[in-house]
Amino acid sequence: MKWIIKNPAPLNQKWGDFYFGRSLTKYLKRLGHEVKTHYYEEWNNNEKADVILVLRGYHLYKPINDGAINIMWNISHPDFVSLEEYESYDIVFVASETYARELKKRVTKPVYPLLQCTDPEQFYIKDSLMDSNREGIIFVGGTRGVKRSCVIWSIKHGFPIKVWGGGWQKFINKEKIVAGHIENEEIPNLYSQAKVILNDHWADMLKYGFINNRTFDALACGLPIISDFNEELFKLFPTEILYYRNEEEFIKCIKNCDLNYLQIKKRVNNVIPKIRDEFSFENRVRMMLKKIEQQ
Incomplete structure (x- = not known):
């Protein structure tokens, strides 16, 4: 056709x-x-x-x-x-x-x-970097004209975050901004090396249970995710993703990731075949x- x-x-x-x-x-x-x-x-x-x-x-x-x-x-x-x-x-x-x-x-x-x-021919673990050698908290996305909470909280509490995306200069220190844009072809390499990615959704997507495709791209690259609580996402990945509803829970997610990273990473690794087959x-x-x- x-x-x-x-x-x-x-x-x-x-x-x-x-x-x-x-x-x-x-x-x-x-x-x-x-x-x-x-x-x-x-x-x-x-x-x-x-x-x-x-x-x-x-x-x-x-x-x-x-x-x-x-x-x-x-x-x-x-x-x-x-x-x-x-x-x-x-x-x-x-x-x-x-x-x-x-x-x-x-x-x-x-x-x-x-x-x-996701496209598993593009999004997959790009190198043989050991899980224990992954480093850095990353966020990939523009501001949408608002202070996206997970980024602001990370900086407020001194977490080592790096940001790729437009519009952040008016909200955060420029030292935290790596670039205003990252080419799509470069994202899998970034996802394959980072320790964890922060994720959030538009308010109406949360309301109606929509899940952004960043989630599936990151999981396909074996990258642990700290995400705002999305009930539909939780039903799919109750243990593979760390969830927060507020600032206090967000801090707990970061600390949990530091203390139990290899365990969390193992759960993410185990879900990669499901991502490739079903998503x-x-x-x-x-x-x-x-x-x-x-x-």
């Missing part, structure tokens, strides 16, 4: 959505499909296809009834999506088991859970194709 992916990333700007769409494209092509991408500025292009796949995050796209199968994969910002918008698609995938169950009660169109994922882009593409065949 011919697929068109409507990618919310702007032209020539390599948002996370850009790389997300690139990985999807790779595995669709590998399974014999033709794939073209329309970035945000090109969304109103009326080019024909068998399947129109909209990566629904920040931007709204209105499907055109032109004979194509219109699919939404709601991967982020669920607060931005109305019930009417879900109804305008032929198939809806949602990156949350919890919210998919809720939508099934309220939307007449087929709704399926389809969590975010890969190839798995997601095959699930989409299966649901299309059932239409």
Whole structure:
């Protein structure tokens, strides 16, 4: 089939959505499909296809009834999506088991859970560094215009954090900022050498049980995670990830990581095969194709 992916990333700007769409494209092509991408500025292009796949995050796209199968994969910002918008698609995938169950009660169109994922051909342990030799607390992400708590708390309590991401100059000491950007191709090397990564979610993602793909990328590289408490994430990885709900619990997570690192790292290592099998882009593409065949 011919697929068109409507990618919310702007032209020539390599948002996370850009790389997300690139990985999807790779595995669709590998399974014999033709794939073209329309970035945000090109969304109103009326080019024909068998399947129109909209990566629904920040931007709204209105499907055109032109004979194509219109699919939404709601991967982020669920607060931005109305019930009417879900109804305008032929198939809806949602990156949350919890919210998919809720939508099934309220939307007449087929709704399926389809969590975010990783590309294990890119995200894997890149070298033979011993677990005990990993070092450093890292955070990869911009500020979103707010003081993201896990970063601020780390600095407040003197933890050895290094930050990659834009907008941090107005919130933290520049000595903690390694760079305003890191190339996607360099992230697996960073993940393979760091001791632990800090993670958090947008408020609406926590509310609706969405899990960001940073989680799966890090685990695929054998990197322990300290994350804000996300109930759906906890159901998947109750012992492999350390969770915090407030500053006090965050400090306990850091101390736990220092005291029991090899034990925590072993649990992460043990879950890598599950990440590769169940949370890969190839798995997601095959699930989409299966649901299309059932239409």
